[in-house]
Every structure is written in structure tokens, then in C-alpha cells.
Amino acid sequence: MQQPELLAPAGNLEKLRTALLYGANAVYVGVPGLSLRGASAEMSLEDLTTGVSEAHTLGVRVYAAVNMFARNADLAQAARCLPDWAATGVDALIVSDPGLVRLAQKTVPQIPLHLSTQANTTNAEAVRFWQDQGVSRIILARELPLREVGEIAAALPGMELEIFIHGAMCMAYSGRCYLSAWRNRKSANAGDCTQPCRWEYRLSESTRPDDPLRLEEDDRFSYLLSSKDLCLLEHLPEVLATGVAGVKIEGRMKSSYYVAVVTRTYRQALDALCRNKETYRRDPHWMEELKTVSHRGYTTGFAFAEGKINESSPDIKNIQTHEPAGVVVGYDDVRKQMRMEVRNFLQAGEDMELLLLRETLPVDTRPMTDEGGDRIDRAHAGNLIRVPFPFPAPKGALLRKKTIGAKAQGPERKPI
Ligand code: SF4
Numbered sequence: 491m492q493q494p495e496l497l498a499p500a501g502n503l504e505k506l507r508t509a510l511l512y513g514a515n516a517v518y519v520g521v522p523g524l525s526l527r528g529a530s531a532e533m534s535l536e537d538l539t540t541g542v543s544e545a546h547t548l549g550v551r552v553y554a555a556v557n558m559f560a561r562n563a564d565l566a567q568a569a570r571c572l573p574d575w576a577a578t579g580v581d582a583l584i585v586s587d588p589g590l591v592r593l594a595q596k597t598v599p600q601i602p603l604h605l606s607t608q609a610n611t612t613n614a615e616a617v618r619f620w621q622d623q624g625v626s627r628i629i630l631a632r633e634l635p636l637r638e639v640g641e642i643a644a645a646l647p648g649m650e651l652e653i654f655i656h657g658a659m660c661m662a663y664s665g666r667c668y669l670s671a672w673r674n675r676k677s678a679n680a681g682d683c684t685q686p687c688r689w690e691y692r693l694s695e696s697t698r699p700d701d702p703l704r705l706e707e708d709d710r711f712s713y714l715l716s717s718k719d720l721c722l723l724e725h726l727p728e729v730l731a732t733g734v735a736g737v738k739i740e741g742r743m744k745s746s747y748y749v750a751v752v753t754r755t756y757r758q759a760l761d762a763l764c765r766n767k768e769t770y771r772r773d774p775h776w777m778e779e780l781k782t783v784s785h786r787g788y789t790t791g792f793a794f795a796e797g798k799i800n801e802s803s804p805d806i807k808n809i810q811t812h813e814p815a816g817v818v819v820g821y822d823d824v825r826k827q828m829r830m831e832v833r834n835f836l837q838a839g840e841d842m843e844l845l846l847l848r849e850t851l852p853v854d855t856r857p858m859t860d861e862g863g864d865r866i867d868r869a870h871a872g873n874l875i876r877v878p879f880p881f882p883a884p885k886g887a888l889l890r891k892k893t894i895g896a897k898a899q900g901p902e903r904k905p906i
Pocket residue numbers: 659660661662664665666667668669670678683684685686687688
């Protein structure tokens with residue numbers, strides 16, 4: 491079975507390295523100034539050059555998102571920046587604006603162009619149109635059912651197609667939304683969405699502003715504008731049957747922990763499926779893993795539904811069962827100690843797990859010490875500490891702990 495490229499988000503150099511460690515075939519990054527995710531998910535040119543070099547050493551491709559809808563002034567800036575972005579060695583630019591497509595073709599003709607999902611490509615003729623314009627890959631609209639994705643792939647066997655399989659969804663038609671511009675003066679169409687659709691809203695009568703009406707979908711408060719997150723983990727055979735060349739995880743604003751868990755889970759599932767389609771069985775631990783990261787309830791989105799709209803999430807907050815505890819920074823061979831940088835308050839004796847690409851291992855935090863070797867009973871974010879561990883774990887590997895107050899529904903401590 492043809493294995494599609496698994497694309498992971500890389501909001502910064504650390505997340506890019508995390509995606510490499512946990513099995514991505516390609517990563518996508520934001521470039522300064524013109525992406526659709528704003529400054530917090532963009533890399534400096536220096537970091538991008540380093541990241542591309544490290545990724546290419548491992549055979550992983552790097553795509554740079556330049557997918558805003560440009561104004562005239564943006565075009566001038568893009569014309570100045572495009573040669574610098576190309577010089578970093580990125581394998582393709584992700585664009586959505588026809589003006590930027592033309593500009594990139596004139597300025598950096600050697601760089602392949604991928605058409606962003608923001609361009610909302612929903613049919614075979616639209617794909618042919620962009621193919622005629624020299625675009626080498628189309629990231630299809632998230633609003634398409636898998637049946638139509640398969641029809642487009644069958645009609646254009648020579649064209650690379652990519653779809654999203656996991657991550658946040660818009661209540662609007664893939665980002666074509668002014669909610670953030672209206673509430674925060676930060677436009678989604680300029681890469682600055684602050685996600686106000688995830689906020690809690692109340693309805694109040696004008697003369698009684700202090701007495702808001704409750705808006706309920708079931709027995710809890712509802713976030714009426716906030717979509718559940720897309721998750722097609724349980725439908726990978728149907729996804730691969732469409733013939734797409736790439737499957738993508740959304741989330742350049744998400745944490746390294748999210749990148750690690752989601753990327754490795756889909757890596758394991760895709761490998762198992764492509765190894766033997768006939769004997770493929772979903773491992774229940776995969777879905778449990780996806781519940782350990784922050785999410786708003788999972789949905790299959792438009793994958794199997796005709797004319798469906800997104801489901802809002804009834805959950806009052808992001809749900810997650812685990813949170814990052816730290817990141818591996820080294821190993822002391824003599825003392826058999828893992829050196830880690832703490833990312834969340836950690837108490838000696840607290841359960842902690844090390845995430846490797848194909849397994850999750852318990853780590854004993856009772857004999858926790860500082861870098862000088864003194865026993866400590868607690869550590870704070872940013873502290874460097876040591877814990878006993880029998881072998882060197884890769885630098886950059888993530889450690890996690892149960893979220894305080896979370897329901898005990900995380901994965902068991904066994905290899906996955
Ligand atoms: S506010 Fe929500 S619906 Fe609108 S673009 Fe941002 S994420 Fe999408």
C-alpha cells in the first residue's frame with residue numbers, strides 16, 4: 491500500500507525537531523510576516539535554515555507557509571523576502587493568493603508551490619486550473635467528504651493532493667472569517683486569528699446586562715461557535731483509499747507535546763496499516779493517546795457527511811488527560827541519570843512517562859536531584875534536574891505527567 495507523506499506542524503525550531511523525532515515525513519512552518527498563523531508560529535530565517543538542514547539530513551521535507559491573502563503592500567514585502575526564504579532550502583512554498591503564486595513563480599521559479607487549504611479547492615476542474623498555473627500540490631478544502639477527495643484523485647492521477655486528518659476546525663469556511671478581526675482587530679485572513687470562536691459567549695437582554703441568559707446544548711454550558719477538533723485516526727483505511735499523497739496534522743500554535751503525541755500516534759497507525767492492510771487492526775491505545783493532548787472533543791468533520799456543518803463542542807474547556815513534564819537535554823552515562831529541563835511544576839514521586847517514537851516508558855521521579863546531585867522534592871518550569879534512567883533517551887524527547895484533576899483515562903504504562 492502506498493504510504494502517504496505524514497505532515498506535522500512546526501511552529502518553531504523546537505517543534506520542528508520534535509516532529510522529526512516522532513516520525514513526520516514532512517513539516518510545515520510559518521515564515522516571518524506572511525503566513526496564516528501570525529508571529530508566534532513563525533520561524534526566524536536563521537532557525538528555518540538550521541531546521542531545513544536537520545530535516546534534510548533525515549530525509550524529511552520542509553514546506554514554508556506563505557498563505558495569506560495579500561494586499562498590494564504585502565506583495566512588495568513578499569518580493570523582498572521570497573529569495574531569502576528560498577535560500578533556506580525549503581522544499582516548497584504553501585500559497586493561497588493567486589498574486590503570490592505569480593510573484594513566487596517570477597521571483598523563485600525553482601521552488602515548487604503547494605496550494606493552501608485556504609484557497610478552498612473543492613472540485614476536479616479547480617485542481618486542473620491550479621495545475622495549469624504550475625502548482626504542484628493542492629491541499630484540498632477541509633469541507634470535502636472523502637468520497638469527493640477520492641473522485642478528484644481518480645480524475646487527476648498525476649496531481650499530488652493533500653488533506654487534513656487531524657486538528658482544529660473553523661466554524662467558518664476554513665478561515666474565511668472576520669470574527670477575530672471584529673473582536674480583536676487581528677484578521678484571520680492576515681494570519682492573525684486569535685480564535686475568538688473558542689471563547690464562551692452569553693446572551694443578555696439590553697436592560698439587564700448583569701443577568702445573562704444561559705445557553706445550553708445539553709446539561710453543560712456550550713461554546714456555540716467552537717468546533718470540535720478533526721480526528722480521522724479511526725478511518726485511515728478510508729483516507730488512504732482516496733489516493734492522497736499527503737495527510738496533514740493541524741496545529742502550528744500547539745505545544746511540542748501536542749506535536750510529539752499526535753505525530754507519533756499517526757506514524758504508528760500509518761506504519762501498521764501500510765505494513766499489511768489485510769491484518770491491520772486499530773490499537774485502542776492510539777485513540778487514548780490522542781485524548782492525552784489538549785482538544786475540544788473529536789469529530790470526523792466533513793469526511794463522511796454531505797452538506798454537514800461543524801459540530802460545536804459542548805466541553806467548557808480544552809480536554810486533556812496529560813501535560814508536558816519536561817524535555818530530555820542529556821544523559822549522564824556514569825550515574826545512569828537522564829538530564830531534563832522541567833516544563834511544569836513537578837513533585838518527587840509524581841508519575842512521569844518518557845515518550846519515545848514507538849513506546850512510552852515510566853520514569854521514577856522519587857530520587858529526583860538538581861544538577862549538583864542534591865536531592866530535591868520539587869522542581870519548577872525551567873529547572874534542570876536529573877532522574878535515574880537505564881539508557882540514554884534522545885535529546886528533545888518529551889516527558890509527561892497526568893494533568894491535575896484529570897479523569898484517569900490516560901493510556902496504561904505499556905509499550906504502544
Ligand atoms: S475565529 Fe475561529 S472560525 Fe474564525 S478563522 Fe479563527 S479559528 Fe476559524
